[in-house]
Amino acid sequence: MASSTAGPDHLFGLRSSFHLGAYQTAINNSDIPNLSPEDAVERDSLVYRSYIALGSYQLVINEIDSSAPTPLQAIKLLAIYLSGPGVAQESALSSLKEWLGDVAIANNPVLRLIAGIIYMHEQDYNEALKHTNSGGTMELHALNVQIYLKMHRSDYAEKQLKIMQQIDEDHTLTQLAHACFNLAVGGAKIQEAYLIFQDFSDKYQMTGLILNGKAVCCMHMGRFDDAEGLLLEALNKDAKDAETLANLIVCNLHLGKSSSRFFSQLKLSHPDHMLAKRSSAAEDRFDRAVQSVA
Template identity: 25%
Template sequence: MDPFSDNSELFHIYKAFFTGAYETVLAVDSTHFSEVNQEKAFVYKLRSKLALGDIDEAIAELQSSPTTPSTSATLVYAMYLKGDRQAVTEIESLVHQNEDNEIVLVLAGIILANEGRYGEALQVLNGHQGSLEAISVIVRIHLGNNNTEAAFKEIQAAKKWAQDNIIYNLAEAWVCCRIGGEKFQQAYYIFEEQAQSSESSVRSIVSQAITELQLGRIPEAQDNIQRALEINSQDPDVLTAAITCAILMDKPVEEYESALESVDPSNRYLQDLKEKEELFERVSAKYADQISGY
């Protein structure tokens, strides 16, 4: 049986993790799972803690747990998130020792890509043996490098055997959003289904809202963004979506920008805004004398 099929012990953990419902993952009682699935559930729970920012707690738990390739890779990833530069070398070493371990390959790919070593990341990830998470990371790397064609080809290659899997569906939706046009509708259906499921998360709701904005359904997007704000008003993705929607509706954004500055000062939106403001100031100063005469 596929360990992540609808009838698997891991199904709900798997679905919740990849839709960003990390609290749901942590709430699952996995003590009755098989020994193999208990380890997989443990890794998903620790990765959920990392995603929620509970890095020190995750590290302590990993350090006191039995060592396996998957837990070792998760610990190295946690140390990387803490800023440990040695983690990059350590994850490379783990790859050489465990070339067939999905978690090792995926976390190595994420770390290397984050270091800007995209070619090496793709080489590592392409060593996977039917791992949809590895494929999803490959797709993200291609999209991040504006290589939509390569991302689309990756999705098409996996479609024959992975269609209807949650990871495949989400990766396909990302590609559809990048292609745009009528593909936005396809992405909307995928995100809408996730937002309405029992494992719904803020990420799913915001993703639906973003596709609604792209489709010009601004009131519907506003409703979903408000719903997401009520769940977590400190989530950076929720706040950036709220800013975008407010701009499109010609409403004030200062409250959302201030909140975003508090929770994620290095957010890409804020950095981009700062760069544009600085550019405007330089241009204004350059032509100040000419403008003052009018």
């Protein structure tokens, strides 16, 4: 949600930190003076989303009360949804449907963004696109790229990417979307993706997101030793990060190393992760097969 007011962009650094995964930096550097009311809401939105990214769901739930603006209410809904399966998720989904049916707030770009994120978690990509496809902000366009890639529709993802490039080719989200698109397409595009992540690492604070991006590129290029080094560096930054653990599992399998410890960490910290679910399902099938011949 970019500010529509003229003049200096006071939130540029905060946005870049958030989008590149430097969540604690975003929180620490959020005391920005002389913000307009609109910019103050965006600042608070980025801070609370940073807390969510760090897993501090309850802090967000506790701090955002019923008098907060719609964007912050939407972010609180995301925190409730992510706080755990069961009643909390069902309640969040119910509230989301109710809010999206309210014409007074349904078109709020942050509410539409949160709807897209939640329905992506639900793997209901068509429903996500109902709320994100019309775009309106760089974040919504970037989310559209992600959704289309999840749907294996790189043709539609490329159209969204071209829209972003026409708006601002150098925007952090445009570059990230371009890197993700290149990774999905593969082939010669992998080197281009690597160069984007390398450019980020040259310009900005090294984060788990950047390290994972470079590592995935290295794995695609068959450079598994390089990938392992990058992923272990990412693990030092966050020992419970789901993507780091999942990428380490894949990397170690290619290197012929044991990945059981990383599997255990992933299943304990992120039991709903796709790799953890697949592993558990395979173990269940194996157990049933053993019992059937016992």
